[in-house]
Amino acid sequence: MTVANMLNLTASPALSILIWIVLFLAALYFARRPFHRAVMSFSKIIYNAMRFSAASVLSAEKRLVRRNREVLMAAGLESAERIVEREFDRIAAAVTRDLEGYPNVHRQLSEVITKLDEDYTESADVPPSLPNWMPIIESIAKIKHTGDSMVANMLSEINRSLNDQHKKAIEDYRNSTAARHGILNKMMPFWRKVEKSLASISKAITNIKKRSKTVDRYMDEYEQIRSKSDRAARALSTSALTQFAIAGLVLLIAIGGAIINFNLIALPMSEMVGGASYIGPYKTSDVAGLVIILVELTMGLFLMESLRITRLFPIIGAMDDKMRRRMIIITFTLLTVLAGVESALAFMRDRIAHDMEALRQTLAGAEEVGLTNSIIPMVGQMVMGFILPFALAFVAIPLESFVTSSRTVLGALVAWLFRLFAFCLRLLGNVGFYAGRFIVNVYDLAIFPAIWLERVILGTKNKKLDMLEAENPEDSPLVEEAVDIDSFDKTLEIKEPRE
Amino acid sequence: MKKIFASAIVVCILIAGCTDTKSRSTGVYMLLDTSGTYAVELKKAQKILNYLLGVLAPGDTLAVARIDTGSFSEKDILSKVTFDERPSVANNQKRAFMQKIDTFVNSVEGSPYTDISGGILQAIEYLNEAGSGKKYILIFSDLKEELAKGYKRDIPFQLPDFNIIALNVTKLRGDNIDPKEYMARVEDWRGKVEKGGGQWGMINDLERLDNIFTN
Numbered sequence A: 001m002t003v004a005n006m007l008n009l010t011a012s013p014a015l016s017i018l019i020w021i022v023l024f025l026a027a028l029y030f031a032r033r034p035f036h037r038a039v040m041s042f043s044k045i046i047y048n049a050m051r052f053s054a055a056s057v058l059s060a061e062k063r064l065v066r067r068n069r070e071v072l073m074a075a076g077l078e079s080a081e082r083i084v085e086r087e088f089d090r091i092a093a094a095v096t097r098d099l100e101g102y103p104n105v106h107r108q109l110s111e112v113i114t115k116l117d118e119d120y121t122e123s124a125d126v127p128p129s130l131p132n133w134m135p136i137i138e139s140i141a142k143i144k145h146t147g148d149s150m151v152a153n154m155l156s157e158i159n160r161s162l163n164d165q166h167k168k169a170i171e172d173y174r175n176s177t178a179a180r181h182g183i184l185n186k187m188m189p190f191w192r193k194v195e196k197s198l199a200s201i202s203k204a205i206t207n208i209k210k211r212s213k214t215v216d217r218y219m220d221e222y223e224q225i226r227s228k229s230d231r232a233a234r235a236l237s238t239s240a241l242t243q244f245a246i247a248g249l250v251l252l253i254a255i256g257g258a259i260i261n262f263n264l265i266a267l268p269m270s271e272m273v274g275g276a277s278y279i280g281p282y283k284t285s286d287v288a289g290l291v292i293i294l295v296e297l298t299m300g301l302f303l304m305e306s307l308r309i310t311r312l313f314p315i316i317g318a319m320d321d322k323m324r325r326r327m328i329i330i331t332f333t334l335l336t337v338l339a340g341v342e343s344a345l346a347f348m349r350d351r352i353a354h355d356m357e358a359l360r361q362t363l364a365g366a367e368e369v370g371l372t373n374s375i376i377p378m379v380g381q382m383v384m385g386f387i388l389p390f391a392l393a394f395v396a397i398p399l400e401s402f403v404t405s406s407r408t409v410l411g412a413l414v415a416w417l418f419r420l421f422a423f424c425l426r427l428l429g430n431v432g433f434y435a436g437r438f439i440v441n442v443y444d445l446a447i448f449p450a451i452w453l454e455r456v457i458l459g460t461k462n463k464k465l466d467m468l469e470a471e472n473p474e475d476s477p478l479v480e481e482a483v484d485i486d487s488f489d490k491t492l493e494i495k496e497p498r499e
Numbered sequence B: 001m002k003k004i005f006a007s008a009i010v011v012c013i014l015i016a017g018c019t020d021t022k023s024r025s026t027g028v029y030m031l032l033d034t035s036g037t038y039a040v041e042l043k044k045a046q047k048i049l050n051y052l053l054g055v056l057a058p059g060d061t062l063a064v065a066r067i068d069t070g071s072f073s074e075k076d077i078l079s080k081v082t083f084d085e086r087p088s089v090a091n092n093q094k095r096a097f098m099q100k101i102d103t104f105v106n107s108v109e110g111s112p113y114t115d116i117s118g119g120i121l122q123a124i125e126y127l128n129e130a131g132s133g134k135k136y137i138l139i140f141s142d143l144k145e146e147l148a149k150g151y152k153r154d155i156p157f158q159l160p161d162f163n164i165i166a167l168n169v170t171k172l173r174g175d176n177i178d179p180k181e182y183m184a185r186v187e188d189w190r191g192k193v194e195k196g197g198g199q200w201g202m203i204n205d206l207e208r209l210d211n212i213f214t215n
Helices: A013-030 A032-099 A102-123 A134-141 A149-226 A230-273 A284-306 A321-363 A376-393 A396-446 A448-458 A460-471 A477-483 A485-498 B002-018 B036-055 B087-107 B116-130 B173-177 B179-195 B206-214
Strands: B026-033 B061-067 B077-082 B134-140 B162-167 B199-203
Touching: A013 A032, A013 A448, A032 A149, A032 A230, A032 A396, A102 A149, A149 A230, A230 A284, A230 A321, A230 A376, A230 A396, A230 B087, A284 A321, A284 A376, A284 A396, A321 A376, A321 B036, A321 B087, A396 A448, B026 B036, B026 B116, B036 B061, B036 B087, B036 B134, B036 B206, B061 B087, B061 B116, B077 B087, B077 B116, B116 B134, B116 B162, B134 B206, B162 B179, B173 B179, B179 B199, B199 B206
Parallel strands: B026 B061, B026 B134, B134 B162, B162 B199
Antiparallel strands: B061 B077
């Protein structure tokens, strides 16, 4: 049926159009309820599907967050254990260093104290007293003589003897006192020795006390991590982020160093393995240079593991000390040999570069002038070639930090992505839900004459309600209810009886 | 232990299998026109050769041949070399090569005829044998071919993977009177090369020699 035929239903095209419109509206009116149901069902499907997906993603995110927290706590525990262990090692070393010789110090102190005691006893000796008969003679010497020469002689003799004895006694007393003073004087170094020993013991004890306080602090942290407190989790998370950033920065610097190292040895390697052969798309000489650098890095890694500075390979850390020492010697020797090789390659590089420059100048028709014969660049390159492998060996430390912290950081990132994805899914579900409602309203708007007629026919009450909804759809209970995400079923219930 | 040994052998074989010494090398065959008045231009050719010696790397091949009456001959190859893989040895080879070319340029005698086609055929044969990955034939000539009586060069060139670059294509007296002759001459060679599957290029400004290896 063409448009012209459609307009020829009656003699008047306008009337024909009107008839068609009425028929079309009637058809839409009768299809209204199934259409509403279909659209609402479809929007419900979208809404529920998205909501379930979002719930599933959020559940996964929760599991991931839980797992992240467990990993974080485990890493924190391990780290705290390492720190506490290290502190105990330090205390053990301090005790060994400071208190190992304590028995010896104790013995020395005892000896010194005994000696002091003896000296003290000696110094306490009473000075020699006057003979017992001296008071008698003194009394006799004081007797006044009567003029008898014999008595006078005897008394003067007694007086002289008494004076002699007095002088002798004074001299003995002075000698004895001087001897005691000498003994006391000799005691001074022993006192100082005692004081020094006691001071060293005091220092050692203070040091141990200080360390024990540090251990206490770390133990507190350890306990907090063990109790899995939120504070510990936050602290560990922040620490992991910081570690990740710092280790990443140091690794970037190390990569720069490795690139310089590579450029230093790539050219001379072509002298050894040839400059025209390729492994895949890469020059064999470049690959060989890269392999040398990677081997150096590996040796550095093993060296750090053997020294128990890093713990990337638990099997190395768990080796017995003898084996570990052997491994330290082997890795360090290999590293030194490789550093020597690099130094030699740097020397060769300087020679080749010099030769190439000379050739270029010859080809350009110039005399070989301007080529510096100074050995400084060559020595500089050789020193760099020797030092860089050892410098690269320390990459193991930031690498370990990076690997350890990246687990936490990546976990947090993935959790954040999950949350974002869940948000998008919920948003999509809500958009689907409201799109369904929008289509239903647009449909009703298109057939409003039929609905209006229905209201007129069915009565005033329903008409009022419908008018109210049509005038202010945003304030209708349907919309208000629909704002709540879980009210979809309710929305349908509210809408359907009214329709 | 046996497994480790077997794995090591497999890895070695794989690495050896991956090692490719020829496919990435460059082969350059330069034809020098020694006919008539063009012989005086050879000093320029020497500069081009010096440039080539400067840019070619270890493993590359370089050959220089003269264009004379009958150029389809190994006897016309003045010097040829495949540079050693070690840079120091390659540098010495370059010095020796330069010396040879210097001697030739100082003692060259002009030839009465110009067999460019024969030279190109010889170059194709040589570079195919050398097995270079990238093949360049440089023609240092005014592109005016003059064959001696009895010489036939109506063979189509087989030039897939070849780059043919004409260098220093000077204008002849007749070209100045009628430039169409020059253009027709250049177009004729372009047609021959492209018909054979090769790529044609022309560099007259010797300051732009770095364009040789842009293809």
